[in-house]
Amino acid sequence: MGRSPCCEKIGLKKGPWTPEEDQKLLAYIEEHGHGSWRALPAKAGLQRCGKSCRLRWTNYLRPDIKRGKFSLQEEQTIIQLHALLGNRWSAIATHLPKRTDNEIKNYWNTHLKKRLAKMGIDPVTHKSISGTLTGTTDDKSAKAAASLSHMAQWESARLEAEARLARESKMRTAAPTLHAQPTNLPASAASPCLDVLHAWQGTKIDLESPTSTLTFTGSNSAMLPTPNTNRLDVSESNSAMWHQSDELESEESDWQFFSRHQVLGLDGKEREGDFIGCEEPWLSGMPGVGPGFTGMLLDGSNEHDASECWGESSNGQTEHSNQALDEEDKNYWNGVLGMVNSELPPQPPPLV
DNA sequence: AAACCTTTCAACCGCCCTCAG
């Protein structure tokens, strides 16, 4: 059976919103909250579909929307999250406060996608289009890729949960105040973070366990390149492609700040050689993540560089073969993970 | 100055999910 239309379409206005319509919608929501979107147009005196009103509000009129040019940090965030999450704009938007999924999607399609393609990077897979930069296919890489796939799926699930919580919270508090923020969200929802890590701290999941119920769709796993290829495509390629400024529009020259040995945090500070401060055992098999980093960084010792800690498996055995994973691997994935984690709120106790 | 082409982005469309009844 066919779905009934969201509203009676006859006689309803379509197309660009006028300032008068905006004012009506704003005034109504300010006074009453949006409540039921379907019922809103009639109550607000608008000849619009409720869905259209919702879109106008969420994508344009909402007071907590930042408009204007995307910063370099935002661009980097979008690219890295897109590498991790694919075209999941709402999920990506949760990491870009004040940006709407629609705006991010548009920006990706009109700017970033083209730019990556121009630089020889497949914007879908984030791999080199030329195929000359092939990654290794050894067990380590495969294992790391599997770990990343798991991580990506958990992160996706978490983002969905966050979005749901946010929705529920908004619905509960559909407050008649324009400046209402979802402040009653749980910390994990209010502040994007890989809090799934905390869950995994409490209940260690063996990524290689045959009992794992995690599965991967082709698109998900295809979306995630192996660390090596990713390093080459996004990090190392960055260092090369960011220097193609002759062929790039002027703004692209700014992208040269993406040095292969540099991770730029959301605070704008360079984090050369920075490693995410987590000790989650499930991450120990991943390039760029290993136990002992936090302590190493905290005591500021230079006596042992990252690669030394790198090779340590979670059971304390040194696996020198892991050291073969070069610095760029670590830096690239630290870039992704560190960026996602950089907004970590004060850490809650591990979930039970 | 005008015609044509390209880019941008607000808005729409249709599918999907959730949830209440």
Place this chain on the structure above:
DNA sequence: ACTGAGGGCGGTTGAAAGGTT
């Protein structure tokens, strides 16, 4: 378990603005 309403999401469209010839 089923159904339909409500809302969210991602893909696509098309008008407007900007650029080029």
